[in-house]
Amino acid sequence: MAYRWSRVPMAACFCLVLLFMPLSGCGFNESARHAQTGLLGILDPGATYTVDFWEAFPSGANKDTVEQLAQQYMDQHSNVTINLQAFDSYDTLKTRLTAAIAAHKPPTMAQVYESWAAQYQQTNALAPLQSYLSGENGLSQADIADFYPTLWRDGQLAGTQYMLPFNKSVEVLYYNADLLKAAGIKPPDTMSELEAAIKKVSKGDGSRWGLSFTPQVDEWATFYKAFGGGDFISADRKMTTFSEGANAKPALQAMDDLAPLADSGAIHITREDAWQNDFTSGKAAFAIGSVSHYPYLLKSIHNKLHIGQVPLPAGSGGRYTSLYGTNLALFSDSDNAARNAAWDFMKFLVSPEANANFVQATGYIPVRKSVYEGAPLKAFYTRYPERKVGPESIAYGFVPSILPAWDQCRSTITTSYTSALTGQLSSDSALQKMANTCNYALALDS
Numbered sequence: 001m002a003y004r005w006s007r008v009p010m011a012a013c014f015c016l017v018l019l020f021m022p023l024s025g026c027g028f029n030e031s032a033r034h035a036q037t038g039l040l041g042i043l044d045p046g047a048t049y050t051v052d053f054w055e056a057f058p059s060g061a062n063k064d065t066v067e068q069l070a071q072q073y074m075d076q077h078s079n080v081t082i083n084l085q086a087f088d089s090y091d092t093l094k095t096r097l098t099a100a101i102a103a104h105k106p107p108t109m110a111q112v113y114e115s116w117a118a119q120y121q122q123t124n125a126l127a128p129l130q131s132y133l134s135g136e137n138g139l140s141q142a143d144i145a146d147f148y149p150t151l152w153r154d155g156q157l158a159g160t161q162y163m164l165p166f167n168k169s170v171e172v173l174y175y176n177a178d179l180l181k182a183a184g185i186k187p188p189d190t191m192s193e194l195e196a197a198i199k200k201v202s203k204g205d206g207s208r209w210g211l212s213f214t215p216q217v218d219e220w221a222t223f224y225k226a227f228g229g230g231d232f233i234s235a236d237r238k239m240t241t242f243s244e245g246a247n248a249k250p251a252l253q254a255m256d257d258l259a260p261l262a263d264s265g266a267i268h269i270t271r272e273d274a275w276q277n278d279f280t281s282g283k284a285a286f287a288i289g290s291v292s293h294y295p296y297l298l299k300s301i302h303n304k305l306h307i308g309q310v311p312l313p314a315g316s317g318g319r320y321t322s323l324y325g326t327n328l329a330l331f332s333d334s335d336n337a338a339r340n341a342a343w344d345f346m347k348f349l350v351s352p353e354a355n356a357n358f359v360q361a362t363g364y365i366p367v368r369k370s371v372y373e374g375a376p377l378k379a380f381y382t383r384y385p386e387r388k389v390g391p392e393s394i395a396y397g398f399v400p401s402i403l404p405a406w407d408q409c410r411s412t413i414t415t416s417y418t419s420a421l422t423g424q425l426s427s428d429s430a431l432q433k434m435a436n437t438c439n440y441a442l443a444l445d446s
C-alpha cells in the first residue's frame with residue numbers, strides 16, 4: 001500500500017508510523033525509522049532476532065569460549081538467537097565472505113581482518129558503526145577512551161569506525177627458562193642479545209636449536225621496523241617503499257642477520273606450527289609466536305619445563321611487534337533488525353566482563369584498559385605473570401598495510417623471506433622479488 005503524505009498531516013502520519021512499526025510504508029524504510037526515532041541498535045522486547053555470526057574458531061579453547069559467550073548473551077536476551085558459523089581457517093572464512101557479499105547475502109556480522117574490510121568497503125559492503133556508537137545503545141566517550149588507542153584505530157577505514165577489536169594478539173619471544181638458567185643467560189632484550197643467545201645455547205650436532213620458527217611476513221616486517229625501516233607502501237598507494245632508498249638497508253638486514261644462524265643450524269626453519277613441537281619438547285631454546293599460542297604450549301609441556309615470554313627484542317630503530325587478530329564488523333546487506341541485535345551482541349563481546357573471560361580462556365590480549373587493570377585479570381596475571389607481556393606490548397604493535405593488495409604482498413614476502421633464510425635466494429634477490437610482486441598487486445588494485 002502506498003501512502004500519500006500530501007493528504008495526511010505530518011503529525012498524524014508520524015503517529016501512524018509509530019502505530020504500524022513493522023510496516024515500511026509512509027516512505028520510510030526501517031533503518032530510516034530507527035535513525036529518526038533513536039532506536040538504531042535498540043532491541044524491541046516484543047520482537048525476535050536472529051544473528052548470523054561467521055567466525056574462524058572451529059576447535060579448542062577459542063571455540064568453547066565463543067560458544068559460552070554466545071550462550072550467555074542468549075540467556076540474557078531470550079528473544080535473540082546467535083547462529084555461530086565456524087569455518088576451519090581464516091582463508092576459508094574470507095573466501096566464503098567474499099562470495100556471500102558478491103551475492104548480496106552476507107551474514108549479519110563476522111570476524112574480519114583490516115585488509116578484508118578495506119576490500120569489502122570498496123563496494124560499501126560494511127555498515128559504518130558511527131550511528132550505532134552515538135545512539136542510545138551506543139558507547140560513551142569514556143567507553144571509547146577505555147579501548148587501547150592502537151586497537152580502536154585499527155577498526156577505522158579513512159577515519160570512519162567500521163570495526164570493533166575482538167581477538168587481538170601480538171607476537172612475543174618465548175623462551176625455555178630452564179635452558180637459559182643453565183646457560184647463565186637472561187631473556188634477551190635486543191636483537192644483538194638474541195643473536196648471541198641463539199649461538200650460545202644451540203648445539204652443533206643438531207640436538208638443540210637456539211631458535212625455532214616458521215618465517216612469515218610478520219617477522220620480516222617486525223625486524224625491518226626494528227632495524228629502522230619506514231613505511232611499507234607509498235602515501236599514494238601506488239608502490240612499495242620498503243626496498244627504496246634508506247629503507248633498503250633495514251629490509252636486507254632483517255634477512256641477513258638471521259640467515260647465517262639458519263645456515264649454521266643454530267636456527268631451525270620450520271613449516272606451519274612445527275616450531276611448537278620443537279619448543280615444547282625442549283629442542284629449541286627460543287621461539288617466536290603469537291601470545292594466543294600460549295595455552296597450547298602450556299598444555300603440551302605437561303609441566304615438564306618452564307617457559308616464559310618477553311617482548312620481541314628491540315633493534316637500532318626501536319621495538320616493534322606485529323598486531324594480529326581480527327575485528328568485528330556488520331554487513332550492510334544484512335537484515336536491518338538483525339543488525340540491531342548484532343550490534344548489541346558486539347557490544348557484549350567487547351564489554352569488560354566478557355573480554356576478561358575471553359582473555360583468560362584463550363590467550364588473546366585485553367582490548368580495554370579497564371580489563372587489564374581489573375580485579376579478574378590482576379589475579380590472573382599474578383598466577384601467570386608472563387602473560388602480561390602481551391598487553392604490555394600493545395604500544396609496539398603495528399599493521400604494515402590494510403590495503404587489499406597487501407594480502408598478495410604477504411604471500412610473496414613470506415616465501416621470499418623463507419628462501420633468503422634457507423639460502424635458496426640471496427637477500428638482494430628476495431627483496432627485489434618482494435617489491436616487484438607487491439608493486440604488481442598494487443597496480444592491479446589501483
